[in-house]
Amino acid sequence: MKQLMKKNNIGWLFIIVSVIAIGMFYFYPMFDALLLSFQSGMGANLEYVGFGNWSRLFNDPTFIQALINTTTYLMVQVPIMIVLALFFSVLLNDETLKFRGFFRTAIFLPAVTSLVAYSVIFKYMFSGDGIVNQLLINLNLIDVPIAFLSDGFWAKIVIIVAITWRWTGYNMIFYLSALQNIDKSIYEAARIDGASSFQQFLKITVPMLKPIILFTTITSTIGTLQIFDEVVNITNGGPGNSTISISQYIYDLSFKYTPNFGYAATVSYVIVILVIILSVIQFKVAGDKE
Template identity: 70%
Template sequence: MKTKSTIIGWVFIGFSVFLIGLFYFYPMAQALLLSFQSGTGTNLQYVGLDNYRRLLGDPTFHASVRNTVIYLLVQVPVMIILALLFSVLLNDKKLKFKGFYRTAIFLPCVTSLVAYSVVFKYLFGSDGLINMMLINLSIISQPIQWITDPFWAKITIIIAITWRWTGYNMIFYLSALQNIDNSIYEAARIDGANAFQQFFKITIPMLKPIILFTSITSTIGTLQLFDEVMNITGGGPGNATLTISQYIYNISFKYTPDFGYAATVSYAIVFMIVFFSIIQFKVAGDKNV
């Protein structure tokens, strides 16, 4: 019976490992091999490191990396801070209608990426609702070109992805906060710690693993940013909002198809994810990295 149970266990594990290898690791290996090839369609030839040399001198790729890193450095910290603040506020036992507020903040996460991107495109149009409100409130005198100005187009993208993903991270923090023993806060209050001291001395250290997790997942998501830029600005004006993922799409389907070079750009994202993840682990003080 023991041998039979062992065999059955290995069958289940082996099947799962086979599927993971088939649908995850095999495509990754094929993409890596593809990055050393060049050509159109199926007419591909091995070119060694030529694609990687081309990558280093590609101004469009440099622009996409610059834009993506700007989104990463601005949007991720803002989103993490907002998610933390919302989670702390919504964890207050005295707050009424907590269920409504939690649902309202989390709701953007379940909306269609394309649908909400199109809505944002119209909201932030030159004659959209946002400009109309700002003009009526006498905050601005002329419509802001949210979509066609390079600076404001980036701001629009940052606002859009922050609006969508803040609630997603808030749920992680809220769950972690509810697992912190209230006696810790009670002891701190007895010792004279105010709300700010409790937040920075208790809440933040206790949430450190969750903050690290959400920071890394948000970094990965931002480096793969595609839908919002594609549907709101199309990467424009010029290449002012172009992301790496959108550049991969353009190389594969919009321009003359070059799947080998597109795979090379894809692996650039992999290297960037590894790089930023290591930095975040080091900043968090993880000695295992």
């Protein structure tokens, strides 16, 4: 018994530093931010306001607009990105395709580019005299440049295109890795039974990739709810807050407007709540019954 306890104590010695670090740098900030959401003010001049910050959310037009914009990005961009990542992974998993390595690298490269750099490039590409407008004019598809960055609808489209361009290849790598572990004999048996390529995709590929699809959907949901760099660098939330995200609003509350760290913490916890709710829904819809 003493020897067993000694072994357990030695085991705790190996992980105690990690446990302390995780508690200090992960859980303490989360708990402290929750306490901060019941206060108002900045620095040492904080005062307890109870649920005042939470009730303020429902009467804050900028927050409501940021929430609508962020959920719009989520509902439109994530499904498109997941479908594209699946399509590219299946296409580039074909052993008969030439230059597979090149195409895999080309599609994945956006995921390792600088967030600020690629956002600025997209801003210039979709500006009034940018390459996109010039190309459309030269193809006689439009007569005058489209106001991609000064029109609320088009500005959202640009941000959605930018996010999709960057993260599709990242998710594709997960699917490609999972496809390598699917026994090829399953597809051979399906072909012998007369199943078409589309039927094989629906009946074999998608069910076998179900855990990875769930994982990438949840991580993509979390990432999109936290979108910041693209919005700030491409449109800066404009025009007229039509593209502002929740994360940008948190930044503005903390550093741009009159600082109110308590209310900023409250808005940040909205993201936490949304992540929890959407993750639970996704597990219920796509997760295993166990």
